[in-house]
Amino acid sequence: MAQPTVSVCIPVYNRAELVVAAIESALQQDYAPLEILVVDNCSTDDTWNTIRAMKEPRLKCFRNSQNLGMFGNFNRCLELATGEHLRFLCSDDLLLPGTLAREAQAMQGNPNIAIVSTNCYHIHPKGHLLRASKSVVPPGVYSGQKTIWLTAWCFANYGFNPFNFPSGLLLRRSSALKAGQFDDSLNGLADVDFWLRMLEYGDACFLDHSGCAVVEHDCRASFDLFWKGLYMRGQFEVVRRRKSMYSQCSSPLEPMVKQMGGRCLWYALKSILHGRFNSAMIHRRLLREYGIDLHSAAFSLVQQGLQRVSRRCGAGGLPLREALKNAFQ
DSSP, X not given: OOOOOEEEEEEESSOTTTHHHHHHHXXXXXXXXXXXXXXXXXXXXXXXXXXXXXXXXXXXXXXOSSOOOHHHHHHHHXXXXXXXXXXXXXXXXXXXXXXXXXXXXHHHTOTTEEEEEEEEEEEOTTSOEEEEEOOSSOSEEEOHHHHHHHHHHHXXXXXXXXXXXXXGEEEEHHHHHHHOOOOGGGGGGHHHHHHHHHTTSSEEEEEEEEEEEEXXXXXXXHHHHHHTTHHHHHHHHHXXXXXXXXXXXXXXXXXXXXXXXXXXXXXHHHHHHTTOHHHHHXXXXXXXXXXXXXXXXXXXXXXXXXXXXXXXHTSSOOOHHHHHHHHHO
């Protein structure tokens, strides 16, 4: 039986110094057939000349006629990809050796899987390891609806989603096409919103190996999104948009949103500690916008802090993976 084609899509903007390593990490995968698409979003540095100078038959280079924004360029990659499976490899990240073969095998073994998520490493721009990030979800296959609910649960309790970075996910293209396009109005959470829409058409598989290395550098877009409150707003919106689905679950939506209010208040306090008073005001306004009073947010923040201390001290607290298992039951 022929292996399905994997399209590795590398959206890039002003990454002349990093994109070559990303491309080479894709070229070094022991998987065929493989197409690698690099889509330059009107870079103003030497990115376009750099990628055009690479002579490799599996490499296809495209340049947008105008800058489409980060997730607009993700949508452009979706239009150009032809493989049965997709990988969005951020231009400042790396694929780890052998990961595409392992992920494609998992997806081939279960036609209901829409998304395969892995673990990742965080590395310095010079290449040395900073830390490893392990998925909070125990390895296995989970229904799309359960994973959608789990995402809200993780946002409410821990302030992050259960998936790896985009560079660590393999997607079934047929499910991605059904999901439509990335909604760039959600800024940094447009990817998570898209994964959840995909999971309306399939299941999620979490593998216990590292699929990518995320390069930590000062120009990462996520830092700016955080201080502008766009990351927190994205969390609220991703959860709010699934209100009708959560109404069918045993755990109602409103308590989750209130718990997220505690996280939002913590971000406001963190902004004050860093002297970013405008960021603090933005997060305070988000609480009002989503109908969370300051008293409820403060209560939730204290409650989450006590839970974290309990887990660290072993005073009857559950490890995160064990808590997730219980949440699924």
